[in-house]
Amino acid sequence: MNKFWDGPLPKPNERTVEDMQCVLAESSLPAENKTLYFMYRNLSKNEEDSMWLSNNNLRFDITVIPPGVIGDEFVKTKGHYHPEAPCGLGYPEIYQVLKGKAHFLLQKKDILDICVIKAEKGDIVLIKPGYGHVTINPSDETLVMANIVSDNFESEYGNYIKMHGAAYYEFKDKGFVKNLHYKNIPEIKIINASQCEIPGISEKGKNKSLYSFIGEEKVLDFLNNPSLLE
Numbered sequence: 032m033n034k035f036w037d038g039p040l041p042k043p044n045e046r047t048v049e050d051m052q053c054v055l056a057e058s059s060l061p062a063e064n065k066t067l068y069f070m071y072r073n074l075s076k077n078e079e080d081s082m083w084l085s086n087n088n089l090r091f092d093i094t095v096i097p098p099g100v101i102g103d104e105f106v107k108t109k110g111h112y113h114p115e116a117p118c119g120l121g122y123p124e125i126y127q128v129l130k131g132k133a134h135f136l137l138q139k140k141d142i143l144d145i146c147v148i149k150a151e152k153g154d155i156v157l158i159k160p161g162y163g164h165v166t167i168n169p170s171d172e173t174l175v176m177a178n179i180v181s182d183n184f185e186s187e188y189g190n191y192i193k194m195h196g197a198a199y200y201e202f203k204d205k206g207f208v209k210n211l212h213y214k215n216i217p218e219i220k221i222i223n224a225s226q227c228e229i230p231g232i233s234e235k236g237k238n239k240s241l242y243s244f245i246g247e248e249k250v251l252d253f254l255n256n257p258s259l260l261e
């Protein structure tokens with residue numbers, strides 16, 4: 032972890048098998064206390080960056096997801112939606128893979144659009160307004176990813192808990208399989224991170240760390256004002 036972060040590191044929040052049981056394909060596994068992933072929230076390397084983030088209502092986090100399967104399902108984040116910003120669009124978020132591989136499984140609340148963005152080290156991914164997100168570690172290497180997101184809201188977990196996870200599960204052997212708690216699920220679209228345009232970031236972001244956008248008010252403004260993405 033420290034290879035990817037040279038600033039102060041607070042104690043992480045952790046999610047255990049027990050916390051995740053409600054969103055797993057195999058919900059009847061014994062409730063273990065084993066930690067599946069670690070979330071280092073609200074990080075900054077110095078006082079100036081910390082002030083800038085807080086003045087701009089933004090948060091920089093790092094999440095570490097060791098490899099593994101539960102049953103045969105790859106380890107993943109719990110999954111949540113973001114509420115709407117005052118403009119009526121959901122708060123977006125940006126991620127960058129720092130190590131390993133990630134599958135960002137995105138779905139609209141009405142489940143009319145479901146896609147997976149495959150990302151590797153250096154890729155920056157946008158979670159568009161209105162999309163819920165789960166991140167899967169589909170490899171046998173630890174996934175380390177960073178995100179910048181508005182600090183103006185609380186994540187919404189209700190739908191994912193009620194539906195026992197996202198509309199698809201990713202298994203090591205079978206790949207993506209529909210979660211039958213959902214009705215009429217469309218086929219999943221699979222794209223690479225390089226195919227996703229992020230206004231203001233795609234070109235500039237190449238070979239840049241997500242952290243280095245801290246201080247660039249115009250570039251990150253859309254995280255609190257999602258109408259700028261339209």
Ligand SMILES: O=P(O)(O)OC[C@H]1O[C@](O)(CO)[C@@H](O)[C@@H]1O
Binds near residue numbers: 093
């Ligand atoms: O809250 P969940 O669904 O476990 O997802 C965790 C991820 O979400 C974040 O809170 C950002 O949305 C990160 O800290 C972390 O990567």
